[in-house]
Amino acid sequence: xxxxxxxxxxxxxxxxxxxxxxxIFSRLTLVFALSVLGxxxxxxxxxxxxxxxxxRKFGVSFVGNSSWxxxxxxxxxxxxxxxxxxxxxxxxxxxxxxxxxxxxxLAELAPGWIRGPASFLIEMLASIPSVIIxxxxxxxxxxxxxxxxxxxxxxxxxxxxxxxPPFGVGxxxxxxILAIMIVPFITAMSRDVIRAVPDSQREAMLALGATRWEVxxxxxxxxxxxGLIGAVILGMGRALGETMxxxxxxxxxxxxxxxxxxxxxTIASKIANEFNEASGKVFIGSLVELALILFAISLIIxxxxxLLVWRITRGVRESRE
Amino acid sequence: MEHYSYNRRRWVNRVMLGLCIGSxxxxxxxxxxxxxxxxxxxxxxxxxxxITQSAKPIGEAGGGMHNEIIGTLILVxxxxxxxxxxxxxxxxxxxxxxxxxxxxxxxxTADVLTxxxxxxxxxxxxxxxxxxxxxxxxxxxxxxxxxxxxxxxxRTAEESxxxxxxxxxxxxxxxxxxxxxxxxSVVVPGALAGIITGVMLAMAxxxxxxxxxxxxxxxxxxxxxxxxxxxxxxxxxxxRYAMSPYKVWHQQAWAAAFLLVLMIxxxxxxxxxxxxxxxx
Numbered sequence: 001x002x003x004x005x006x007x008x009x010x011x012x013x014x015x016x017x018x019x020x021x022x023x024i025f026s027r028l029t030l031v032f033a034l035s036v037l038g039x040x041x042x043x044x045x046x047x048x049x050x051x052x053x054x055x056r057k058f059g060v061s062f063v064g065n066s067s068w069x070x071x072x073x074x075x076x077x078x079x080x081x082x083x084x085x086x087x088x089x090x091x092x093x094x095x096x097x098x099x100x101x102x103x104x105x106l107a108e109l110a111p112g113w114i115r116g117p118a119s120f121l122i123e124m125l126a127s128i129p130s131v132i133i134x135x136x137x138x139x140x141x142x143x144x145x146x147x148x149x150x151x152x153x154x155x156x157x158x159x160x161x162x163x164x165p166p167f168g169v170g171x172x173x174x175x176x177i178l179a180i181m182i183v184p185f186i187t188a189m190s191r192d193v194i195r196a197v198p199d200s201q202r203e204a205m206l207a208l209g210a211t212r213w214e215v216x217x218x219x220x221x222x223x224x225x226x227g228l229i230g231a232v233i234l235g236m237g238r239a240l241g242e243t244m245x246x247x248x249x250x251x252x253x254x255x256x257x258x259x260x261x262x263x264x265x266t267i268a269s270k271i272a273n274e275f276n277e278a279s280g281k282v283f284i285g286s287l288v289e290l291a292l293i294l295f296a297i298s299l300i301i302x303x304x305x306x307l308l309v310w311r312i313t314r315g316v317r318e319s320r321e
Numbered sequence: 322m323e324h325y326s327y328n329r330r331r332w333v334n335r336v337m338l339g340l341c342i343g344s345x346x347x348x349x350x351x352x353x354x355x356x357x358x359x360x361x362x363x364x365x366x367x368x369x370x371x372i373t374q375s376a377k378p379i380g381e382a383g384g385g386m387h388n389e390i391i392g393t394l395i396l397v398x399x400x401x402x403x404x405x406x407x408x409x410x411x412x413x414x415x416x417x418x419x420x421x422x423x424x425x426x427x428x429x430t431a432d433v434l435t436x437x438x439x440x441x442x443x444x445x446x447x448x449x450x451x452x453x454x455x456x457x458x459x460x461x462x463x464x465x466x467x468x469x470x471x472x473x474x475x476r477t478a479e480e481s482x483x484x485x486x487x488x489x490x491x492x493x494x495x496x497x498x499x500x501x502x503x504x505x506s507v508v509v510p511g512a513l514a515g516i517i518t519g520v521m522l523a524m525a526x527x528x529x530x531x532x533x534x535x536x537x538x539x540x541x542x543x544x545x546x547x548x549x550x551x552x553x554x555x556x557x558x559x560x561r562y563a564m565s566p567y568k569v570w571h572q573q574a575w576a577a578a579f580l581l582v583l584m585i586x587x588x589x590x591x592x593x594x595x596x597x598x599x600x601x
Contacts, residue, residue, distance in 0.1 A: 025501035026418045032410035033419065033427045036475065039468060040430050043441075046448050101344030109341060118345060120593060125352040127589050129529020131556045132578045135563045136355045139571070180351055187348065211334035234436065241438025243532040244560060268440045268532070275444065275536050291444045295437070302436040306429065 047292045054285030062289060068254050070278075075286035077293060079254045083171065083264040084294075087246060088239040090175025090260070091182060096232060099183045103190035108216055119191070126184035134248035137177045142168040142249055145176065150261055160258040169251030172260040177249050178239045186235035189309070193227035194220060230308030237301040241294060243268040267294045356582065363579020366572040372580075376542040376558075379567050386577050388544040392459075392553040393581075395545060396538065397528050399463030404470035405520060409509075411471070412478025412516070417504055428479070431472035442468050443533035451537055459545070459552040462538035466530060470523040477522065481515025482508060518592050525588040529581055531556040555581050 054062060054075065065076025106119055146168030153162040197220050205219040221228070251263025252273060265273075267290045278284045325333075370383050377384030411431070415424050446465035451457055485508050493503040509516070531554075534540075539551040540561060546552075555577050562574035 019499040019501075021502070022500045025504070026414075029410045029414035029418055032407050033414040033423075033475075035407060036411055036427055036434065036471060037430050039471070040434060042449070043445050046445065047441075050448055098344040098347055101341040102348050105341045105345040109338060110345075118349065121349050121352055122345075124586070124589065125348065125355070127525060127585055128352075128355060129531070129556055129581060129585065131529065131531040131559050131563075132359060132582060133355065135559060135574055135578055136358060138563055140354075140358060180355075183348055183351075211330055213334040213337040214330065217337070237436050241436075241440065243438065243440040244556075248560070248563065268438055271440055271444065272532060272535060275447070276539075288444060288448075291441050295441050298436055298438055298441075299433060302433045303429075305436075306432050 043295070047288055047295060051285050051289035051292045053281040054289045057282055058286075062286070063293075066254075066256055070280070070283050073280065073282045075282070077267070077286075077290055079256050080265050080267045080270045080290060081293065082256045083174075083250065084240055084266040084268070086171050086260075086264070087174040087178055087250065087266055088236060090171065091178030091239045092232070092236060094176065094179035095183045095186060095235065098179075099186035099235070100190060100228070102183070102187045103194055104216055106187070106191045107194035108212075108220070119188070122184045122187050125180075126188070130181065130242060130244040131248075133177060133181060134245035137173065137245055137249040141176060142173050145173045154261075161260050164257075164259040164261045166261055167251060167263055169249055170253075170259075170261050170263045171250065174246045174250040174264070174266070175260075177245045178242055181242060181245060182235040182239050185238055186231050189231035189234060190228050193224045193231060193309070196227070197223045226308045226311060230305040233301055233305035233308070237298050237305065240266075240301070241268055241298050243272050247272045267291075359575065359578050359582055362572075362575035363582070366576040367579050371573070371576050375544060379569065384573070386553075386555065386558055386573065386580075388542055389553040389555045389558045389577065390580065391545060392538070392541070393528060393555045393584075395459060395552065396462050396466060396534070396554055397524055399459065399548075400466035400470055400527055401520065401524060403463060403467035404474055404523070407467075408471045408474025408520075408523075409478050409516065411475035412482060413504060413509070415475065415479040416482035417508065428476070431475050434468070434472040435476070437469075438532075439469060439530055440532040443536045446533060447536040454549065456549060457537060457539035457551040458549045459538060460548040462534050462552065462554070463548075465533035465537050466527040469527050469530065469533065473523040473526065474516075474519050477519025478512070478516045481512040481519070484515065485511040514595055518595055521588050521592050525585045525592075528585055528588075529556055531560050535560075 057073075058065065058075065062075065062077050063081065064078055065074070066078040067074045067076050068079070069075070102122065106115060106122075110118060146166050150162075150166030150168070150172065154166055156162045157164075201219045201223050202215050205215040210218070246266055247269035250265060250269055252265055252269070253263035254265055254270075255262070257264075271287050271290055271294075275284075275287050278287055371385035372390065373387055374383055374385040375388045376386065411427065415428060419427065442465050446461050446468070450461035450464060454461070489507055489511060490503055493507045494500065498506075534554055534557050538554055538557060540557045541551040541553045542558075544553075559574045559577045559581070562570040562577070565571070
């Protein structure tokens with residue numbers, strides 16, 4: 001990689017180009033393109049440097065410890081990681097069926113004149129800023145979750161999930177808000193993936209006398225399975241890193257509990273709430289280490305999902321050409 | 322495969338297709354609920370003084386978000402000024418000059434950056450700019466937003482540059498025009514609508530971003546005081562007012578949300594119009 005990069009900077013990119021302008025221009029674009037790589041690398045390096053005091057002090061135990069005490073400088077990430085995973089899991093359970101259904105509707109069922117406007121509306125939902133969804137969540141959803149939803153579910157309190165006082169704010173509200181935020185995202189991506197399935201697959205199934213649903217469930221969906229998984233994973237990446245809306249409705253507790261009603265925190269909301277007030281190298285270091293953990297998780301998830309989605313769409317592009 | 326009766330297969334078909342239609346309906350219903358409630362609340366609290374006055378302490382009548390509106394415009398403008406050259410040049414590199422390996426590495430990085438949580442970008446901007454400068458500042462917020470915009474602009478620019486037919490490039494090159502002039506005066510103008518669309522989408526996205534501003538712009542109700550000083554922004558103020566215990570501030574948060582939604586919806590409808598006209 002290295003030597004070829006250097007050679008690239010020294011020789012004109014556009015083959016045997018003669019003009020000085022070309023050489024300058026192509027190298028200029030190269031420098032800007034490399035700056036995108038540079039941003040990511042700088043991010044990794046600087047976050048690591050800043051997290052170092054916390055990494056040195058707590059080591060691996062940071063991930064398994066659940067205390068958060070700025071006075072004694074004891075910090076642990078367990079409740080934040082737990083909260084992130086729990087709220088994301090709730091969001092995915094709610095969002096996957098809905099967004100798959102909506103994507104199937106948009107790609108397979110909707111007549112032409114509905115498809116465009118419906119897609120636009122669902123994409124519009126994705127463009128509403130997180131802080132406004134949080135505002136709505138705080139004043140509309142949270143009271144709704146408190147009074148009918150948690151009240152009813154509370155009758156099942158022999159199940160530990162539904163045990164505890166109905167605060168309204170908590171993991172359940174955060175999960176629902178996250179679901180609302182990732183549904184349009186997963187829907188749009190799965191719609192594209194489903195549409196990329198070649199018609200011959202559908203026709204073969206129809207020729208066998210299958211119903212429309214059988215065509216979808218046993219020809220279309222299996223064909224694009226890895227693309228759909230990629231879309232869900234990308235949605236998951238969004239949910240894990242979502243900050244504002246979650247911070248506003250999750251209630252800022254810090255503990256590991258079985259109850260969905262309990263107020264909690266996610267990695268992102270913990271940073272949002274405390275970074276500006278943090279003082280001392282270890283405190284700041286702990287928050288940056290949280291950011292680093294979030295960074296690492298979303299890096300892994302994005303790489304994974306992009307590979308899956310890329311494989312599908314590249315296959316389509318090749319078959320079309 | 323199991324053998325089901327025709328009737329049963331037909332019913333399964335109907336139920337499942339019905340569920341698909343229902344989930345699309347649910348999505349649109351949620352949109353209507355959120356947008357409708359925001360517009361309804363916002364319209365009842367937004368007025369002229371909200372747009373022309375600056376924030377007042379609690380207990381004083383009136384007050385508005387003039388400074389935050391200006392602040393959001395400044396921040397989005399600043400972020401666009403930083404990210405447009407970087408994003409566009411990266412897009413040109415990816416579509417016109419990049420070798421296969423380096424280009425896919427850059428493309429992959431851009432995609433990964435797009436999925437980066439914005440709060441992490443905020444922490445990063447704090448580390449590289451706020452701490453060395455010893456001040457929360459408009460410029461650090463602009464950089465944070467630009468980092469979010471760059472990959473979006475780069476990828477959409479690349480996509481639309483690729484749509485320009487090769488015959489145009491060949492025609493220009495055959496006339497003896499150098500490659501970089503071909504790119505700048507033939508290819509880029511040909512892809513301009515797509516590039517503008519991408520830039521506007523990126524602007525719409527960062528106009529509502531809050532998380533990266535919390536540790537960079539910080540918020541400032543006294544108006545713009547320079548790039549090196551804290552600056553207010555609509556989303557920040559919505560967050561601050563929503564979390565406050567005061568009813569008046571909640572109302573102002575709704576009014577601000579109304580303005581922000583209006584801003585973003587206008588952009589996305591214009592984008593929609595631009596793209597549909599291009600296709601037609």
